[in-house]
Amino acid sequence: MGRDSAVLDPSREFAYTLADFERVRSMIHRHAGIALADSKRDLVYSRLARRLRALDIETFRRYLDQLEQAPESDEWEHFTNALTTNLTSFFREAHHFDILRDQLRSLPPGKRILIWCCAASTGEEPYSIAMTACEAFGRLDPPVSILATDIATDVLDTAQRGVYAMERVESLSKERLKKFFLRGGGSNEGQVKVVDALKRLVTFRQLNLLEPHWGLKGPFSALFCRNIMIYFDKPTQAEILQRFVPLIADGGHLYMGHSETLSNPPGNIQSIGRTTYRKRSVVRS
């Protein structure tokens, strides 16, 4: 028996080999662009073991065979949901929201401002954008529409509900809590709910950044693409970045995650510091 086909830990509930891990790695890379490190071997087991249990399948090999043989199956959604990392928080990397507030205030009045948050996870990021927009315009109905997308459908369901455990909002100011959240009572004790006015500013939609067509027109005055590029390999990052450029409005901003500094930004994208980039306005003669 080859090393790759040896069962890694016979005490486990489901047979799982190194070859299975390599297969998962290549499947999620092809499907979602996610490059899983060697260190994720055990994590992959625990995340997918739940699916094998739910489907009553005894080995990873059989589970992966079934998945590969059914490219249209709903199981791909569960597979993807299980393997994505959805860590996020309200006003994460807070400096971006200060920059956004100033940016929104400086835009000429008139047109509705479009913002795309392309890895929205459980919603904390798009709702932080929405709160910033309300604060920038001093009203609960600012002229802003936020498109919040993610590949994972389970996190989008949470985002759409807008219900969070109290601990998730503990770091927010009293003023924000009061203005933007409703406190749950009775069986909802310990939870808060985003107010409807904030929800109205955000549209949630499933979107895989690897899809060849996103079906988006833009142009977006701000594009939040934070803490997702790190999961992609360099060619995938470069390709997605190139596809962002025409969707960003002239003078619009691209917000990246703290460890996602662009070493080689496309020609008309320039750094304005703190992992924030600006698309140069085209001077028309």
Ligand SMILES: C[S@@+](CC[C@H](N)C(=O)[O-])C[C@H]1O[C@@H](n2cnc3c(N)ncnc32)[C@H](O)[C@@H]1O
């Ligand atoms: C670590 S979270 C970042 C959340 C948020 N942007 C933040 O910075 O707090 C990364 C998100 O990217 C999503 N994701 C992973 N691969 C994706 C893809 N190919 N297309 C769209 N979203 C993807 C995951 O589902 C996850 O919710």
